Amino acid sequence: MSAVAAAPRVIYRRPSVLTDVSTRYCPGCGHGIIHRLIAEVLEELGVAGRTIAVAPVGCSVFAYEYLSLDWCEAPHGRAPAVATGIRRVRPDAFVLTYQGDGDLAAIGTGEIVHAAARGELITAVFVNNGIYGMTGGQMAPTTLLGQKTTSSPAGREASLAGYPVPMTEMLAVLPGVAYAARGSIADPSAIGRTKAMIRKACQAQLGGEGFAIVEVLSNCPVGWGMTAPESIQYLKDVVVATYPLGVLADRTGSKRGSGGTPEPASPGPGGHAAAVATAKEA
Numbered sequence: 001m002s003a004v005a006a007a008p009r010v011i012y013r014r015p016s017v018l019t020d021v022s023t024r025y026c027p028g029c030g031h032g033i034i035h036r037l038i039a040e041v042l043e044e045l046g047v048a049g050r051t052i053a054v055a056p057v058g059c060s061v062f063a064y065e066y067l068s069l070d071w072c073e074a075p076h077g078r079a080p081a082v083a084t085g086i087r088r089v090r091p092d093a094f095v096l097t098y099q100g101d102g103d104l105a106a107i108g109t110g111e112i113v114h115a116a117a118r119g120e121l122i123t124a125v126f127v128n129n130g131i132y133g134m135t136g137g138q139m140a141p142t143t144l145l146g147q148k149t150t151s152s153p154a155g156r157e158a159s160l161a162g163y164p165v166p167m168t169e170m171l172a173v174l175p176g177v178a179y180a181a182r183g184s185i186a187d188p189s190a191i192g193r194t195k196a197m198i199r200k201a202c203q204a205q206l207g208g209e210g211f212a213i214v215e216v217l218s219n220c221p222v223g224w225g226m227t228a229p230e231s232i233q234y235l236k237d238v239v240v241a242t243y244p245l246g247v248l249a250d251r252t253g254s255k256r257g258s259g260g261t262p263e264p265a266s267p268g269p270g271g272h273a274a275a276v277a278t279a280k281e282a
């Protein structure tokens, strides 16, 4: 009698939303991991077929080659404004933006702030690698104090270039923001928590709750002048000290127009530091 082979246990399979091609990212770049998380969440929520995504400038733009969705390109920080228009004329669509820190926190500061303030029903994925990756590793608003870039070769100095901008904390205080969180791709457990955040941010849109954003701390080994493992260690040891991980605002369940009381938006007397200190891990 021949033994019947046990069915193989599937541990991982490529989500159908992820195109089956090699990416053009540098070895060790975090963008690919974030693409996979988005692909998995959209597939699991069953919304990929009605998703319209908006791409930025920067290396982040290549998302449109690797996520098999309907895409619209909105260069230079305009993704939240374009996403607003799409969501308003296509209320049946699920609308996602994907932006880097140069795109979202520099040239696009106005668009993201006002889309969040209006509580637009869009989900924003904000990839913060602390640098302008695509254009040669220049300083971004998010670059850490002391961090060397091609435009701050001696390290960012506050007296000359100001302080790193905590975009997600700033957005989190706005009542139109249903959900704001910061995750990372530094290790498997952080990646799992980041996926849960992206899922929650998508569910906020599906529930009509308001604007939702997940900032994902990512690496840019080439722009940072590091090997890929060194860049991951830097993410874990250094970057999180300026950008703590966790949920920064969760007003889901207090659906606008429902008469519910939103969770207080103000970080209180301790300012952003206190808000961050009390941020919950997802």
Ligand SMILES: Cc1ncc(C[n+]2csc(CCOP(=O)(O)OP(=O)(O)O)c2C)c(N)n1
Pocket: 057, 058, 059, 060, 099, 100, 101, 102, 103, 104, 127, 129, 131, 132, 133, 134, 135, 140, 220
């Ligand atoms: C000389 C020049 N200046 C400015 C730009 C506009 N620009 C395109 S990509 C980019 C950097 C984007 O950085 P980020 O959004 O952080 O994306 P990353 O590449 O890090 O993923 C800039 C400034 C340009 N294309 N060329």
Ligand code: SF4
Pocket: 024, 025, 026, 028, 029, 030, 031, 059, 129, 133, 134, 219, 220, 221, 222, 223
């Ligand atoms: S330059 Fe940086 S962000 Fe761009 S692909 Fe290379 S590692 Fe990734």
Ligand SMILES: [Mg+2]
Pocket: 058, 100, 101, 102, 127, 128, 129, 130, 131, 132, 133, 140
């Ligand atoms: Mg960047």
